[in-house]
Amino acid sequence: MSAETASQPWFELSVKRMVDVPATWFGGHGSIALSSGGVPTPGAPK
Amino acid sequence: MVWRAWIDRLVEWWCPNPWSTEVIENDMRAGGRSAMIMRGPNGEESAMEGVFLEVVPGERVVCTNAFTAGWVPQTPFMVGIMTFNDEDGKTRFTGIARHWDEASMHEHAAMGFGDGWAIVAAQLDAVARDKR
Numbered sequence: 001m002s003a004e005t006a007s008q009p010w011f012e013l014s015v016k017r018m019v020d021v022p023a024t025w026f027g028g029h030g031s032i033a034l035s036s037g038g039v040p041t042p043g044a045p046k
Numbered sequence: 047m048v049w050r051a052w053i054d055r056l057v058e059w060w061c062p063n064p065w066s067t068e069v070i071e072n073d074m075r076a077g078g079r080s081a082m083i084m085r086g087p088n089g090e091e092s093a094m095e096g097v098f099l100e101v102v103p104g105e106r107v108v109c110t111n112a113f114t115a116g117w118v119p120q121t122p123f124m125v126g127i128m129t130f131n132d133e134d135g136k137t138r139f140t141g142i143a144r145h146w147d148e149a150s151m152h153e154h155a156a157m158g159f160g161d162g163w164a165i166v167a168a169q170l171d172a173v174a175r176d177k178r
Contacts (some may be wrong), residue, residue: 010125010144011151013159017139021174023104023132036061 059169060084062162074101081116096122105130122146124154137174139167 053072061084063098070081077097084092096111108128112122127142141163145151 010146011148012142012162013151013154014140014165015160015167016140016141017164017171018133019130019137019139019167019171019174021137022077023130023137023153 055173057175059166062165063169065090072084074091074098074107076100077115077117080109099125123150138168 052093053074056072056103057067057069060082067087068083069081071079072082072107073079076102078100080094080096080098082094083095086092094111095114097113097115097117098107098109100106100108105146106127108127110122110125111120112125113119122172125144127136127140127144129140129142131140143151143159143163145154145155145159
């Protein structure tokens, strides 16, 4: 965790972690559909 | 539909065990409602009500409790930013909480942000490894 208070007008906490799967697992590259209620990405599978 | 899988399995990683998450609504688009209830093992309840500000599938989700759906302002606490960056076939997950004032940041830290979000990141990692 880190805290940032110096040169920014906001006050920030953060965490980072490497996840052992490609980012595409999280739906990258714009070829997937958003969850219900969302606006489908053009070209998304039905 | 991997993004959907991630969203649909959000309850498995969103808050540290043994707390659980009930998703009331997650309308994943700018201005869409984000409403969840987190429940603790001793009957504690913590409700979250806010909106998404930005949704880039697989890359970035930004949300805040400064508004409820329909851009109705409420007392703000934070802006949450989650990013997913591809690095050699792995993903660097970053969770950021930005606050309006230093007191809120310290309050959030005292609430267990560091340990809590580290556990959440680990749970997300475990869900990601268990690709269903």
